Amino acid sequence: MKYILVTGGVISGIGKGIIASSVGTILKSCGLHVTAIKIDPYINIDAGTFSPYEHVVPHITDAIQEWVMRQAKVSVDDDGIEPEVCVIELGGTVGDIESMPFIEAFRQFQFKVKRENFCNIHVSLVPQPNSTGEQKTKPTQNSVRELRGLGLSPDLIVCRCSTPLDTAVKEKISMFCHVEPEQVICIHDVSSIYRVPLLLEDQGMVDYFCRRLDLPIEMRPRKMLTKWKEMSDRSDRLLEQTSIALVGKYTKLSDSYASVIKALEHSALAINYKLEVKYIDSADLEPAALQEEPVKYHEAWQKLCSADGVLVPGGFGVRGTEGKIQAINWARRQKKPFLDANSTEFDPETKHPVVIEMPEHNPGQLGGTMRLGKRRTLFKSTSSVLRKLYGDAEYVDERHRHRFEVNPELKQHFEDRGFRFVGQDLEGERMEIIELEDHPYFVGVQYHPEFTSRPIKPSPPYFGLLLAASGKLQNYLQKGCRLSPR
Secondary structure, rough: OOOEEEEEEEOOOOOOOHHHHHHHHHHHHOOOOOEEEEOOOOOOHHHHHOOOOOOOOOOOOOOOOHHHHHHHOOOOOOOOOOOOEEEEOOOOOOOHHHHHHHHHEEEEEEEEHHHEEEEEEEEEEEEOOOOOOOOEEEHHHHHHHHHHHHHOOOOEEEEEEEOOOOOOHHHHHHHHHHHHHHHHEEEEEEOHHHHHHHHHHHHOOHHHHHHHOOOOOOOOOOOOHHHHHHHHHHHHOOOOEEEEEEEOOOOOOOOHHHHHHHHHHHHHHHOEEEEEEEEEHHHHHHHHHHHHHHHHHHHHEEEHHHHOEEEEEOOOOOOOOOHHHHHHHHHHHHOOEEEEEOOOOOOOOOOOOEEEEEEOOOOOOEEEEOOOEEEEEEEEOOOOOHHHHHHOOOOEEEEEEOOEEOOOHHHHHHHHHOOOEEEOOOOOOEEEEEEOOOOOOEEEEEOHHHHOOOOOOOOOHHHHHHHHHOOHHHHHHHOOOOOOOO
């Protein structure tokens, strides 16, 4: 097993995740089986209960070294083959007190797995102040010095910058960070993040990994990377545009819905459309907002009414729930394409329990009590739109993260009024997918389809939403769920 650790310095949000994903993409294009691990530096805290405003993607582990080695062997491909390379993204910034135990764990880890099986990529910032226009290397020098002082020596330094690195700047970083010039990689601002794997490839990253980690890679044209380049070129010349209203509780920070936005982008790119996301705070749609903040209320409804489709992502707690229901009701009545990804919590004292707690959930204890991970959903209808979008599959395996579910006692009540529960769990007790009859596209799912969306293979529920929003869904279904070559 080969391990590639991605660390970051100078600032948070520098792009470690994009670099880690891009490394995995180019290695996978070489025919290798690759897996990935994301570690966030929290100890003795259930990060799963955080608000997205506190942290975007919570994960936590214990006994980290053994856990990493065990998890790295878990197959993530359909063929069930054990991965050959594990890309590990260590969250946070080098120097943060929270990440110190994890840095120390990986300092020891590199000796446990041996040097020829461990490689460290350090992502750093090269700022370019407008006052001078000069690219500054000192932040990167200081970040690398701190990392080396903690016992990790970067094999590759990935420099984030607004413009391509000057040769002199690259040589300076090489000199003062104790690496060869070829080990300094420049990732400047580009039109699309899908160009990042191509930048890494162009600067010889695959060749370096072959030598450094002795990877069994044949140097030949790679079909996957050719597709990736075609997709990147296509993303730069999109002309038509479609808009989706994202109605949620955490819209002040777009990163709160990072996976959702990416899933929308993947689907929009697949049909050659630019994507415009209209962020709407669900609380601004509620009648109370008309009295308290009328300007925000009218602006929110104007955004909703002008959108081509509506998406309501998951959320917890009572705040904003009424606004989500208002948006869903509007989409239903106006026959606007709509997707509801995951469920929300409601008043526990209600006399009409449409959404209830799962029987195994312990009320009052939020941490670690959710229905988590991959679960199978069986399609109960052959005419289901979502089933067709999934390739007429009999079942789908998607990731879940919830502690509430639709009350099964009300199933017949909904179906008598046109809501069809077309997907259920293996026991037929949990309602997983709902579709509305006589509507262009009105779909609700209990799971999180955005987690399995990929740029070259978009998530079917999101793909259906974008097809419907652009007026192409019926034509797509009539053609046997095939896109035209154009």
